[in-house]
Amino acid sequence: MNYLRRILTIVGKDIAAEIRTKEMMNSMIVFVLLTLVIFNFAFGERLEGAAEASAGILWVAFLFAAVLGLNRVFVHEKDEGCLDGLMLCPVDRSVIYFGKALASLIFISVVELIALPIFAIFFIRTSFLVNLWLLILVLILSNVGIAAVGTLLSAISINTKARDLMLPILFFPVIVPILIAAVKSTGLIISSPSLPGDVFVWLRMLAIYDIIFMLVGFLTFEYVLEE
Amino acid sequence: MPECAPSLISVCGLSKTFGRRRVLEDIDFEVKKGEFLAIFGPNGAGKTTLIKILATLILSSSGTVCLDGIELKKDPLTARERIGLISHESLLYGDLTAHENLRFYGRMFGVSNLEERISHLLEKVELEHRKFDLVRTFSRGMQQRLSIARALLHEPSILLLDEPHSGLDPHATEILDGILEDLRKDDHTFIMATHNLEKGLNHATSVLILSQGRIVFGGRKDALDISDFRKTYDSYVGGHV
Numbered sequence: 001m002n003y004l005r006r007i008l009t010i011v012g013k014d015i016a017a018e019i020r021t022k023e024m025m026n027s028m029i030v031f032v033l034l035t036l037v038i039f040n041f042a043f044g045e046r047l048e049g050a051a052e053a054s055a056g057i058l059w060v061a062f063l064f065a066a067v068l069g070l071n072r073v074f075v076h077e078k079d080e081g082c083l084d085g086l087m088l089c090p091v092d093r094s095v096i097y098f099g100k101a102l103a104s105l106i107f108i109s110v111v112e113l114i115a116l117p118i119f120a121i122f123f124i125r126t127s128f129l130v131n132l133w134l135l136i137l138v139l140i141l142s143n144v145g146i147a148a149v150g151t152l153l154s155a156i157s158i159n160t161k162a163r164d165l166m167l168p169i170l171f172f173p174v175i176v177p178i179l180i181a182a183v184k185s186t187g188l189i190i191s192s193p194s195l196p197g198d199v200f201v202w203l204r205m206l207a208i209y210d211i212i213f214m215l216v217g218f219l220t221f222e223y224v225l226e227e
Numbered sequence: 228m229p230e231c232a233p234s235l236i237s238v239c240g241l242s243k244t245f246g247r248r249r250v251l252e253d254i255d256f257e258v259k260k261g262e263f264l265a266i267f268g269p270n271g272a273g274k275t276t277l278i279k280i281l282a283t284l285i286l287s288s289s290g291t292v293c294l295d296g297i298e299l300k301k302d303p304l305t306a307r308e309r310i311g312l313i314s315h316e317s318l319l320y321g322d323l324t325a326h327e328n329l330r331f332y333g334r335m336f337g338v339s340n341l342e343e344r345i346s347h348l349l350e351k352v353e354l355e356h357r358k359f360d361l362v363r364t365f366s367r368g369m370q371q372r373l374s375i376a377r378a379l380l381h382e383p384s385i386l387l388l389d390e391p392h393s394g395l396d397p398h399a400t401e402i403l404d405g406i407l408e409d410l411r412k413d414d415h416t417f418i419m420a421t422h423n424l425e426k427g428l429n430h431a432t433s434v435l436i437l438s439q440g441r442i443v444f445g446g447r448k449d450a451l452d453i454s455d456f457r458k459t460y461d462s463y464v465g466g467h468v
Contacts, residue, residue, distance in 0.1 A: 002337065009334040017322040020361075080370075081316030085377070087284050088318070089335035090307040226286055 006091050010099025015106065017076060024072045024107060028065040032115045035061035040122040051191030054123040055183045061115065063146070063172075063179060066108050070150035071167050073100055074158040083158075087225060097151060097221035101214075105147040112139055124190050131189045134199060138189065141206035142182040148213040149174050155224045181205045235260045235416050236281070236385065241290035243276055243440075250276045251440045254290065258433070260384075263417040265427035268437035269464040274420035277437070278389045281418065282312045294385060308336070311378035311386045315393035317370040318377060321363030325354055325373050328362055329380060336381035348376035352406065368399025375406055386410065388419035392426050404429070424460060428453065438463040 018024055039057045077083040086096050116139075150171060157166035185202035234257035241254040251273045258264045268274050279285045281292060283303040292299040297306045312318070319328045326345060333341040349355045352372040362370060371391070378386065388407075392400050407430060411417070421427045427434065428448065436444040436459065443463050444456075 006335055009331060013320070013323065013327075013331045016327060017320060020322050076320065076322070079321060081314060081318045082320055084279075084282075084284055084312070084314070084316070085318030085332065086335075088282060088307055088310065088312055089332070090304045090337075091335060092304070226284075 003092070003095060006089075006095045007099045007102060010086075010096065011103045011106070014100070014103035018103075018107065024069045025111065028069045028107070028111045029114055031068055032061045032065040032111055033118060035064065036115060036118050036122055052183065052187035054119075055186035055190060057123065058119050058186060059142075059179055059182050061119075062108075062112055062142075063175065065111055065115075066143075066146050066150060067168050067171060069107050069111070070104060070146075070154045070171070071157075071164055073104055073151060073154045078158055083225070093222035093225055094218045096225070097155075097217050100155075101147045101151040101217065104151055105143050108143050108146060109139065112143070130193060131195065134195070135186065135189050137203065138182060138185045138199075138206070141203060141210060142178055144210040145178040145206060145213060146175065148210060148217055149178075152213070152217045152221065152224065155221065177209055178206065181209070234258060235262075235295055236418065237291075237293045238281075239291045239293075241277075241280065241292060242288050243273075243280060243285070244288045249440055251280075251287075254437075254442055256435060256442065256445060258416060258418060260416055261411075261414045262432045263411065263419070263430050264433045264435065265431035266418065266420045266435045266437055267422065267424060267427055267460060267464075268420075269422060271439075272437040272464075273440040274422075274437055275389055278312070278314075278387050278418070278420050282310055282387050283307055308381060309384050311381070311383035312389070313371075313374055313378045313386065313391045314389040315391065317362070317374040319362045319370060319373060322361065324359050324361055325349065325365075325376075326358040328373065329376060332377050333380050338381050344380060345376075348379055351379075351409075352376045353402070366399075367394050368396055368402070371395055371399060372402060372406075375403070379410075384414075384416060386415050386417045388417060388421075390421055390423075391419065392421070392423060400426075422464075424457065428456075436460055436463055 036057070039061070074083065077086060087093070153170045153174070154167055157163045157170060160166045181202040185199045188196040188199045236258040238254055238256050241251060242249065243251040254277065256264070266274050266277065276285070280287050281294070283299055283306055286300065294306045295309055299306050320331070323331065329345045329348065330341065333345065338344055346355070349358050352375055354369060354373055354376070357365065357369065362373065365373065391403060395403060407417070417430070419427060419430065431448050433447050434445065434451065434456070435442055444459055
């Protein structure tokens with residue numbers, strides 16, 4: 001219980017700081033909306049009936065926006081040695097990992113919920129509302145993986161000189177399985193007015209990936225912080 | 228030899244290497260309850276690394292450190308409950324208020340009666356009137372005072388100080404010294420790393436000189452001839468006092 005309470009304390013602190021500064025959310029929202037607008041101008045009508053291409057656009061926008069946010073996850077912790085302050089707390093290092101990952105998950109999800117209606121207006125011609133719950137499930141599972149991988153790699157890159165460049169270099173190759181599963185499942189959902197059975201294969205893949213990377217983060221975060 | 232010596236803090240055969248660079252080598256010392264150990268040395272001597280190892284922020288490469296009978300590597304979580312760190316960095320979040328910062332750290336340490344404790348400490352460091360202001364609007368001296376409140380929040384018995392006077396104006400230095408003196412009366416145990424000989428000798432009961440990662444001098448202050456000690460220090464640090 002204490003473990004969870006302390007995770008939520010970190011999440012609460014990050015949310016309070018973000019509400020005050022809005023620097024992470026603002027840059028992510030502006031970026032994702034601009035990307036969708038630009039793709040709309042670039043492809044427009046040509047994407048009609050090409051659900052997978054539309055889904056690709058959506059996830060490329062989401063992933064790049066997520067990187068913008070993930071790059072900032074530990075920046076405030078480095079200011080004035082706050083990461084040392086966190087590490088001095090009598091809690092397992094995994095509490096810090098899950099706290100930061102959960103905060104990132106919330107920020108990424110909020111940005112996506114704002115961007116999703118814009119994406120629907122620009123790129124979706126069929127009604128996918130019957131499968132909206134499925135789309136939300138895809139978003140949740142993908143975001144868990146993005147936050148789990150991104151938080152771990154953000155902690156690794158924060159101590160490097162070119163940290164803004166380092167995170168994307170480390171992040172994108174590792175996140176490819178999530179990108180593929182998210183694009184495939186989103187494509188199936190937005191192209192079909194009925195329940196697409198194949199989507200569950202991709203959802204299973206996302207769930208497995210999430211579990212693996214949360215485990216990796218849980219087991220390795222201590223060494224990432226201390227070395 | 229027992230794993231942990233009876234002193235409150237005992238460091239035995241401690242070494243630390245970063246890659247091929249050996250930063251600390253074969254460090255041994257003990258500190259009894261209520262003592263104030265000042266560790267002197269020039270920049271790059273390994274003082275901050277030593278403080279960080281004692282604070283459980285980094286792992287030593289070899290050797291043992293025991294705090295109050297707890298071996299750091301075996302039980303770092305319990306050791307952290309007894310350690311307070313005041314460094315030249317405040318370890319405070321600029322985008323949170325003074326109260327929010329203390330509440331955050333208090334919850335992370337599981338402090339009971341948190342609001343009472345926060346009020347008491349803010350009064351002690353004379354920041355009660357600024358408790359709802361963002362920390363980034365504070366002067367360096369105010370941030371350092373709040374940093375002291377943060378370090379004392381969970382009532383640690385051991386205080387680690389890493390260049391705590393760095394960047395402070397004379398008034399803020401005076402306040403910090405006053406608080407440290409008050410804490411000494413409460414039987415806290417201190418280890419302070421500094422290259423400021425005056426400040427260190429002012430507070431210390433024991434001294435160490437660290438040079439190139441090795442202890443080159445150590446002793447009790449009351450047994451020292453201060454002018455000889457200054458000469459010794461100068462000879463190791465090349466007069467950079």
